[in-house]
Each structure stands twice: as structure tokens, then as C-alpha cells.
Amino acid sequence: MKIAVSGKGGVGKTTIVALLGYLYKEEGKKVILVDADTNGNLASALGYRSAQITPVSEMKELIEERVGSGGIFKLNCRVDDIPEEYSLNLEGMRLLVIGGVKRGGSGCACPQNTFVRNLIASLMLEKDEVVILDMEAGIEHLGRATAKAVEVMLVVTEPGMRSINTALEIERLAKDIGIEMVFVVGNKIRSQKEISFIEDNISLSILGFISYNEGLIEIDMKGEAVFSNKKAAEEVYKIKKRLEIKDFV
Amino acid sequence: MKIAVSGKGGVGKTTIVALLGYLYKEEGKKVILVDADTNGNLASALGYRSAQITPVSEMKELIEERVGSGGIFKLNCRVDDIPEEYSLNLEGMRLLVIGGVKRGGSGCACPQNTFVRNLIASLMLEKDEVVILDMEAGIEHLGRATAKAVEVMLVVTEPGMRSINTALEIERLAKDIGIEMVFVVGNKIRSQKEISFIEDNISLSILGFISYNEGLIEIDMKGEAVFSNKKAAEEVYKIKKRLEIKDFV
Numbered sequence: 001m002k003i004a005v006s007g008k009g010g011v012g013k014t015t016i017v018a019l020l021g022y023l024y025k026e027e028g029k030k031v032i033l034v035d036a037d038t039n040g041n042l043a044s045a046l047g048y049r050s051a052q053i054t055p056v057s058e059m060k061e062l063i064e065e066r067v068g069s070g071g072i073f074k075l076n077c078r079v080d081d082i083p084e085e086y087s088l089n090l091e092g093m094r095l096l097v098i099g100g101v102k103r104g105g106s107g108c109a110c111p112q113n114t115f116v117r118n119l120i121a122s123l124m125l126e127k128d129e130v131v132i133l134d135m136e137a138g139i140e141h142l143g144r145a146t147a148k149a150v151e152v153m154l155v156v157t158e159p160g161m162r163s164i165n166t167a168l169e170i171e172r173l174a175k176d177i178g179i180e181m182v183f184v185v186g187n188k189i190r191s192q193k194e195i196s197f198i199e200d201n202i203s204l205s206i207l208g209f210i211s212y213n214e215g216l217i218e219i220d221m222k223g224e225a226v227f228s229n230k231k232a233a234e235e236v237y238k239i240k241k242r243l244e245i246k247d248f249v
Numbered sequence: 250m251k252i253a254v255s256g257k258g259g260v261g262k263t264t265i266v267a268l269l270g271y272l273y274k275e276e277g278k279k280v281i282l283v284d285a286d287t288n289g290n291l292a293s294a295l296g297y298r299s300a301q302i303t304p305v306s307e308m309k310e311l312i313e314e315r316v317g318s319g320g321i322f323k324l325n326c327r328v329d330d331i332p333e334e335y336s337l338n339l340e341g342m343r344l345l346v347i348g349g350v351k352r353g354g355s356g357c358a359c360p361q362n363t364f365v366r367n368l369i370a371s372l373m374l375e376k377d378e379v380v381i382l383d384m385e386a387g388i389e390h391l392g393r394a395t396a397k398a399v400e401v402m403l404v405v406t407e408p409g410m411r412s413i414n415t416a417l418e419i420e421r422l423a424k425d426i427g428i429e430m431v432f433v434v435g436n437k438i439r440s441q442k443e444i445s446f447i448e449d450n451i452s453l454s455i456l457g458f459i460s461y462n463e464g465l466i467e468i469d470m471k472g473e474a475v476f477s478n479k480k481a482a483e484e485v486y487k488i489k490k491r492l493e494i495k496d497f498v
Contacts, residue, residue, distance in 0.1 A: 008288065139350045
């Protein structure tokens with residue numbers, strides 16, 4: 001399964017990607033996490049303070065050499081074809097990062113996005129493999145169709161009109177690029193009133209809700225892994241279960 | 250003065266832009282607000298639920314016709330040269346929006362960003378005019394140098410390593426594109442411990458701190474203007490005062 005997690009900036013995309021990845025790993029799946037945000041911090045959410053990973057934007061030549069040629073991806077490339085040295089291996093999870101902006105004024109992130117789109121599209125997964133993409137904030141990646149090859153798009157929203165409007169835009173644009181399964185996750189919930197607010201303002205299927213959690217703020221300040229927060233892990237576990245039901249219906 | 254407000258997604262950029270704009274307007278300045286995020290919601294933070302504004306990406310032809318030709322901007326164009334119909338007039342504030350993604354897979358936001366960069370660079374301001382840009386989340390806009398022509402970059406951060414790392418990246422990249430004045434604003438502060446955390450992890454000049462404010466969450470749920478929250482307005486007023494001192498030192 002290939003899953004992309006998107007939403008307005010700051011809604012909790014990275015935290016949910018890290019927790020989902022951890023839960024799939026715990027049940028024995030091979031997990032590939034892709035940080036598709038130039039300003040990504042997925043390594044940090046996994047508890048790695050200064051991860052030394054070569055970004056995918058820099059491994060382009062090497063990948064072409066190994067899995068394709070002339071810039072064209074070999075169809076049906078496998079996860080194992082991605083060189084070990086270009087991903088961080090986290091006991092059952094592998095992390096790839098799209099890479100940042102090297103210098104101010106050096107250009108946009110279009111080349112990296114094209115590369116990630118082709119890589120995800122060409123990856124043929126085994127039954128026990130799961131790919132989870134942590135998308136950039138907002139909607140520009142949908143113009144770029146970076147996540148075109150995923151089966152499921154999870155859209156994270158807080159209780160507030162601004163992130164709900166982003167969620168609705170994402171749904172509209174995801175359909176354009178052919179993603180049929182778009183589900184919502186409500187995050188930072190402090191009351192039943194806030195759950196109702198999201199339910200009233202969104203007609204998409206809602207997979208579940210995650211509580212406002214000061215423990216996660218503490219974890220971010222300490223630079224620890226988000227899955228050390230048991231409550232958050234339990235709440236995301238329920239969402240993962242619901243996703244599996246939806247996926248097979 | 251031309252100011253850009255940037256930072257990780259969800260740290261409160263848009264709220265601070267709306268509050269700063271309101272405060273400058275209240276003291277009699279002419280304020281031009283630019284929503285430079287494809288997923289922008291500045292209109293919403295100003296209390297406009299469904300603002301009908303033609304995005305700048307669609308006014309390109311008209312601007313070229315009025316202020317330049319052949320895609321080249323006329324130097325020293327004035328705020329008054331921007332057609333009234335392409336901005337929302339909010340009693341002393343004018344709002345321009347960069348525009349969203351029309352269709353999934355239709356491309357990136359590079360053309361809009363180039364347009365905004367040229368527009369901001371060519372605007373010759375009178376003494377009583379202030380331009381404030383609400384940047385896209387993260388750092389890609391710095392690769393694009395969208396805010397190249399601003400004098401001041403405010404970087405908003407929460408108490409957490411992830412948004413602090415973004416702030417440090419923004420500082421580094423802002424220098425590359427020639428922005429000398431980069432200041433930090435700490436937002437969503439719940440304790441003295443969180444203030445110390447930001448101070449300990451950032452060496453940039455900190456202009457001030459804004460409290461975690463449940464009132465702003467309520468306002469977002471109701472779709473009201475953020476400046477109806479008196480506490481937030483007072484805190485941003487102090488930051489504005491400090492900015493004026495820094496600006497003239």
C-alpha cells in the first residue's frame with residue numbers, strides 16, 4: 001500500500017506519518033517512509049536529531065545508473081533497488097528524504113518533486129511493504145502531482161476553518177490526479193464540540209480523531225521519537241485499523 | 250517598509266500578518282497585504298469567509314498592460330497602479346492574493362512566485378505605506394527568492410525543535426538573497442520554560458513572544474477577524490514597537 005499524508009502546515013502530518021510507520025513496523029511490515037517536504041522534519045519526529053541522510057535529489061544519478069537509464073525509470077523497480085546508503089535504516093523502517101533548499105535564490109523544488117513522483121510510481125511493492133509519504137504543507141504538491149501514484153491520501157485537519165478549507169481543496173485536487181481514496185483525520189481535538197465542528201464542515205469520510213496532546217509538544221522540545229507517546233500511538237492505531245477496513249471494502 | 254512573515258507551517262504566520270496589518274492601519278498607514286501562499290487563508294484571518302478576489306496570477310496581463318510591457322515591470326511602479334478590482338479593499342488595507350492551484354497536476358506555483366517577486370521589487374512606497382507578505386510554509390520560497398525585495402523578514406516559531414530548525418534554515422537562506430534584517434517572533438507560548446527554550450536554541454534577535462491563545466482557535470472556528478482578540482493584538486503591538494526601534498537603529 002502507498003499512502004500520502006497531507007494537510008495545512010502544522011496540523012500534524014509528520015507526527016502521524018511517524019506513528020503510522022512505527023505501527024506498521026511493529027506488526028512486521030517493511031516500511032518505507034518518504035519525507036517529501038523540502039522543509040521536512042520526519043527524521044526528527046523519529047527521534048533522530050541530526051540524521052545524516054543523502055537526500056533523494058542528490059541520488060538521482062545513482063538511481064538512474066542502478067534502476068534505469070537516460071532519466072527513464074525502469075518499470076517495476078523494487079524497494080531493494082534503492083541503495084542502502086541513500087536511506088536511513090531504522091530497524092524495519094527505511095527513511096528517504098527529498099532534501100532541502102541548498103542556497104537562497106537557487107530555484108524551486110520541482111526537480112525533486114518530479115523525482116519522487118517517478119520513484120513512487122515505479123516502486124512495485126510486495127504484500128508486506130508499505131510506503132508512507134509525508135507531503136509538503138498546503139496544496140502546491142497537488143499541482144505537481146507528486147503523490148499521483150499513491151492509493152490513499154490521508155488529509156489531516158485541526159478544528160478550524162482554515163485547515164478545513166485546505167482539506168477540502170486537497171480533496172478536490174486529489175481527485176484530479178486520480179486518487180480515489182481520500183480520508184480525513186481530525187487532530188488536536190480538545191472537546192466533543194470540536195469533533196462536531198469538523199464533522200459538520202466536512203463531508204469526506206473521517207477515519208478518526210486524535211486528541212490535543214501536550215506530551216507531543218514536550219517530545220518535540222526534547223527531540224524524541226513521537227511513538228514514545230503511548231496515547232498518540234493508541235489513537236493512531238485505531239485510525240490504522242479503520243484504514244485497513246476502508247481499504248479492503 | 251516591506252516586511253515578509255515566514256516560518257514552519259502552522260506557527261501563526263497568517264495571524265501575525267493580519268494583526269500587524271490591522272495595527273499599521275489603525276495608526277493611519279496605508280497597508281498592502283500580500284497572501285503569497287497558494288494555500289493562503291489571509292482573507293479568512295481578516296474575517297472574510299469567501300473573499301472574491303482575482304488572484305495576482307490572473308492579473309498578469311492586466312498589470313503588464315498598465316505598468317509595463319513585454320513582461321518587463323516598469324520600475325518605480327506605485328501601489329496606486331495596481332488595479333482596484335484586483336485587490337480587496339478593507340478600509341485602509343488592501344489585500345492581494347497569489348492564487349491557488351486550479352487543477353491537480355496543472356503545475357507548480359513558480360510563475361505566481363516570480364510575479365510576486367517582481368511586483369514587490371518594483372513597488373516604490375510612500376513614507377506612509379507598508380507592505381506585508383504572508384509567505385508559504387517552509388523554505389521553498391527562499392529558493393525562489395520570492396521575498397528578495399523585502400527589508401525585514403520576521404520568522405515565527407513555536408517552542409519546539411522542528412519549527413526552530415525551520416527558523417534557522419530561513420535565517421541562513423534569507424542572508425543568501427540579501428535580506429539583512431531577520432527577526433524571530435515566538436508564538437503559542439504557555440510558560441516561561443518555553444520562552445527559555447526558544448532563547449536557548451536560537452541566536453537570532455527575538456522581537457517578542459505571543460501567548461498560546463485559545464481565543465484565536467475559537468475565532469478560526471467562527472471565521473472571524475483575528476484582531477477581535479484583544480490580547481493577541483496587544484502582544485503583536487509590542488512586537489511592532491520593537492520592530493520600529495530595530496528598523497531605525
